[in-house]
Amino acid sequence: MLTLTVNGRKRDVQAPADTPLLYVLRNDLDITSPQFGCGLAQCGACSILLDGKEVRACITPASAAVGKEVTTLEGLPDRWAKQQKLSPEQAAKTLHPVQQAWIEEQTPLCGFCQSGMMIKATELLEKTPHPSDPEIKAAFTTSGPSAHICRCGSYYAIVEAVRLAGTIMAKGGAK
Amino acid sequence: MSNSNLTVNQNIHGATLSRRGFFQTGGALITGIGLLRGANSTNSLNAALPESWVEIHADNTVLIRTGKCDFGQSSIYTAYRQIVADELDVTMDAITTVVAGDTDTTPDGSGTFDLLGRGVINLRKAAAYTRQALLEIAAGRLGVAKDNLSVKAGVVSGGGKSITYGELVKDQNFKLTIPVTGDLTTMFGLVVSGNPPMKPVSEYKYVGKSFKNSIIPAKVTAKETWVTDVKVPGMLHARMIHPATLGSKLISAGVVDKKRFPNSQVIVKGNLVGVVAPTEWEAIQASRQVATATKWTEWKGLPGNGNLFRFLRQDADWKSAPVSRSGKSKGDTVAALKVAPKQHTATYEMPYMKHAPLGPTMAVGDVKSDGTVVVHTHNQNPQALRGQIALMLGISTDKVIVKTYSGPGHYGRSNGGNAGAEDEAVLLSKELGRPVRVQWMRAEDFQWSTQSSAAYSDVKIGLDASGKISSYEIDHHMPAMQDDRPIGAVLAGLPTMEAPSEKGQRLANITNGNSDAWVYDGVLNLEERAHGTYQVGQRQSPIAVGLRDHSMRTPGQFQQNFPREVAISEAAALAGADPLQFRLDHAKEPRVIALLQRLRAESGWESRPSPQPKAATTGAAALKGQGASVMFRSGSYWACACQIAVSPSTGAVKVEKVTMVVDPGIVVNPLQLKRQVEGGIIMGISHALYEELTFDESGITTKDWLSYPVLKMSETPEIKVVMLHNPEVGNYGQGSEAANALCAPAIAAALFDATGKPARSLPFKPAKVKELLKA
């Protein structure tokens, strides 16, 4: 049995230790935001944060997450609330700035890639609060195991949304 | 509460309004179809489920239903609500629910394509009928003649009185039955007939404004149920073992190593092999083990992608299908060409491309003990899928329900009713008597799905002494574009719709049509011909598979517009003319002229002939070029300009700026149209620079995102979308379709402008561009 910490909660998992984290999250823990896109670390649809760093859940064995903090799209609002020390009432009605920006900019087309994109954006903005456009593009293209692919072509909207998310974050979360 | 003025059955512009008793609480007016049950497919296993399009509720909310699904176009949650809000005279917020896709809860069928053309007209007419019915009811209730009533935001007023739609239906049970034609479970579904009075464009309040897509918050907050999330009690996980080649038959299926995979089992049906297990990880591992022990016959019957165009030109059978001549063809091109002082003759090639949804196809099949079938999927044409599943199993369509969910965009691949995994999931479930989830792996989705057809076109253009086109001839060649046979049924040897042939009905016919509407009306002699043939390998494959094709964004027209527009740019160069001005000089349609003038003004276009004065093929500096393209599709005019930079040393092409001008007629939702066009542009650059299916003599060798690269975010250019709102045209323009197709010809023209070398064969990968520069 493995014990994982996912979005701030300890969860026991019966799956074999070599099971890719993606299947453990989706099938055993009902955390379904990471998607299966390739299983080959080539697309970014399955991205999650492991101790704040983007990793590909499709090739990460569940055992590699033991003792680390797993954050998925489901956990972004809490992550932000904690960072901002929001009261429980405030936290309950606050989305992560990245999510706010994604809605405001109407970024998703089919949306299948966007969980991974928002995870990447969160990783980027936590390190680089005001990235330039080339920095944003580089983050999504060359900073991880592969480029984050959006087959629908939402790249332009993503760049705009990351910019906006940075602005929202700088203001402490208010749009 | 009772309404004495209302007759039981009332004719509303050809629809029938009836009242069936009273509701204890609530109340509604439900607009739906009648008479089809029994005579044709119904939409439900349960006769109590609604077959409605529009429902007006006592609390003043409105529900709409559509058989279309959202694949990222946004239309069903934005444009559809806007169009209904205007037609019904209610607010956008009043339309609280959009029911989409599921065959047991939506009325009309047909595919998720042409969403704002044929796609929305049913709902719009249903709303228009509903408004008339509500006015009729209000006239009775208020005692004011219908002609003296007006509606604003769901409130009917007249003669100094007013009443809300909600009050009109409160505690009542109204049903409005509207006339329809068509066949629910075929490609094009039902069509609402009759002509209810519809709102003039000038009175639109919601159409034309930006609204956010109501499904986005759920997707952004992980609240949406994606198809990938579906879990059915007792569900098993499966992975398929597809044949070794596109023509292999099964010799023997491997056996599960029960020591390692005690809970897995192999299911075989004809040439269909699947491995099922209680957990996904075991199914993946066991299927890999079984695959290595599974034996298939050898087969070679494809030309290989290196020989594709030689094969198509010399060996393919273009004689079985009649040649189609476009309706605009006219004059005597042969005679005009003979006397033309300048001639341009060239061939243009487009490779096979993949739809390549970001998530490989998956579905859950659930064949119940009473023989009914539920399919959970993500499909652009659920009703057509329903027909295919029923055909495969030899059961009535009434026994099949297709449930659809959000999923990765398919770009047309599933618009004829299947995306790949659905029929396989059903067959495995039938064998096991339990629900089965089939998920294709990445390689399978590249190798066992359909692709966008390859094509080549021969062009001959004659210029007269003044440098204008006196003769234009084009011969388009493309293998059959639409193969909707479910692959699992084919492999299992079960009934499917017909394979494409010269005898095939409608889309299953291999005859190629002229899809690229001619826009240069000033040309006097024009000959456009389209030649069709079988899919490559289809008749050679012992299992009738081969390279199966399917419509993809801007289908057929992409294959025909690319050669035309590149040839027009090259003809302009031959004439020594600026390629934009050259197009203007041959256009007569005012919308085309306005479009091109706007493109020139917005794109930073340099008015001069191509190639550019500093065009070169060598040197350290990047070479700059510009190119343009034009298209007419679904009532919309499109024009595109691309500025690019080519590196002569590496052959790398960088698209620096794209300007897209679209005149869709009515711009329904500027915000969403802009996002759609941007997405289409990104995909279009990807098509132009990277996309090409590779295959050898046996099958597809493309297997992942390394062997099928697509555009990356770092390559996103500056994008400018210009929308020309042209409401008097009356057409609701489409979004991402067309935008993808305009990029390739503009980029090809820009490459020619930068280097002086004609670029006629897609894609423009660095190695090919380097070869081009050496030529």
Ligand code: FES
């Ligand atoms: S699914 Fe993990 S990177 Fe593609």
Ligand code: FES
């Ligand atoms: S929005 Fe469809 S893949 Fe990115």
